[in-house]
Amino acid sequence: MASSTTQRLSLRVLWQKVRPARLYGWVMRFGVSCLLLVVESGTTVATPWLFSRMVGQLSGRDVVAAAMIALLAQYTVLRVLGAVAGPARSVLMMPVRTTLKERISVLGVEHIHHLSARFHQSRQTGALTRIIDRGADAASMIVDMALSNLLPNMLGLGLTFFVVLRVFSGEYLVLLCGTLLLYSAISYLFTRWRMRARRARNAANNMVHRHIVDSLLNADIVRAFGNIAYECERQKVVWRGLNRAESHLQWLVGGSQAIRNCVIAFASAALLGLAVRDILAHRLGVAQFVLMGTYLRSVYSAVGALNYVGAGWRNARVDIESYLELLALEPEIRSPAHPTPLPKGPSGSVGIEMRHVCFGYEADKLRLKDVSFKLHAGQRVAIVGRSGSGKSTLAKLVSRLYDPLSGTVFMNGVPLPELAVDVVRGHIGVVAQETSLFNATIAENIAYGRIGASRDEIQRVAEAAQLGPLLAQLPDGLESIVGERGIRLSGGERQRIAIARVILRNPPLLVLDEATSALDTRTEHAIQQELLKLSQGRATLVIAHRLSTIQTADHILVMEAGRVVEEGTHEELLRKAGIYAGMWRLQVRGGFTKAHSVVEG
Structure with a gap:
């Protein structure tokens, strides 16, 4: 759990990032809301007092009609003001709450995108979405509780105590305050227990959500291995854990409510007993007895609401802890405070150089050892080797998804850490072996290579990537939805969309990480020709x-x-006649054998 100091710093940073550039609008709304709050609280406290005066008037021997009409008119005005002020205040502050929630959610998404590839390899998407949702909800809840519960009830209690002190004696106020202190102590104790239970419930809830997402994202594997029953059993197990955590939390909630209600019942009996004593001693009238009963209900209602605020604040703090811890994570890959401008080559070309680079995802397990090479503008440099030899890792360093443990990667003679991250990646187009697609249309996925591309440009690069036959088969053509992660398309079709995307991007540096591995021979040959055209005049790194x-x-x-x-x-x-020659002989022999088998068949 984050320390209180860390939380305060994180909340301060959070406020600095989500507040609007000009606070004037929010301050005005808050000021008007406070005025409406005073009106609402004043009418809430004055209404019972006015009602008691009407009871006193009716209880007297001589009922004056004009006085009753005046009191009734005043009572009506107070009720109308109270009825209008509350909803008006809520409507006035609604844009502040929704905007705050939106900005916190967007800030969380932006921060996660800036975190390193190493972070994303160790986290699951389902858990991250829950952290962002809870963080945004908790921040909105804190504002809502302050404006809708804390301030109204604090002001109402203060005004009520003032009236009680004026109308009744001091011992009423002493007994009332003593009851509130006992009530608050019980609430504080149970709230601490509930915080621990809520953290356990949140952890169990994360586990359930994480397992659902993980299972659904790998639905094909689940079905292929016939493990549907196994996945359902796993889901039952994590749900049982969540049910136990929920049950424990609800027992604490119920126990707290029962004990606090008993305290209120005994205190109410004692206060009303005092009122009966004073009525029998002719120190109070029936109207004051009615007023005491009404104020008791409003006081305990306000205290219950304040207890909800206290519990809600602690619950919100628990919910926002993970969000603040996430926000406190420093990106492993960052732009320098004063980035060096990238020197421009001819026609905006770029080149890459590695000098004595060593890298490992773990410091004691190096994946790259003393790698050096140069890729000049206009050159095609290919990297080959067995699986696990470090080829894809090298491509990740070129894109600065990671920084080397030692050695340096240069772009146009400037070390990558001295350049802005967006500048580095803005000059690179990557086609990876594992293609990532959005759950959107084919056109939108292609256009992601260059936001704002025209329809004609998208159509042209789709044809260049040999997507024409696929589009002709689909009723909606480019407007066809590909499904989550492109599930509705084959691996080759997804790869062609990724190639179209990078052709549209038209970057100075191409990184092709087995870009045609999922394609048939004929399609691969056609796309290779397009990639050769695209690579002319620009640096190309081919894995x-x-x-x-x-x-x-x-x-x-x-x-x-x-x-x-x-x-x-x-x-x-x-x-x-070394390793490469041996690999070449094996592939040539394999290709000949495969072709021979096809002929024989």
């Missing part, structure tokens, strides 16, 4: 498994266990 796709590369790096063990052109590497 390939099929060596036939990189024969024309200007330079080839062969990686083994995180090191560059061979490098040169295709012909040079074949002449060396």
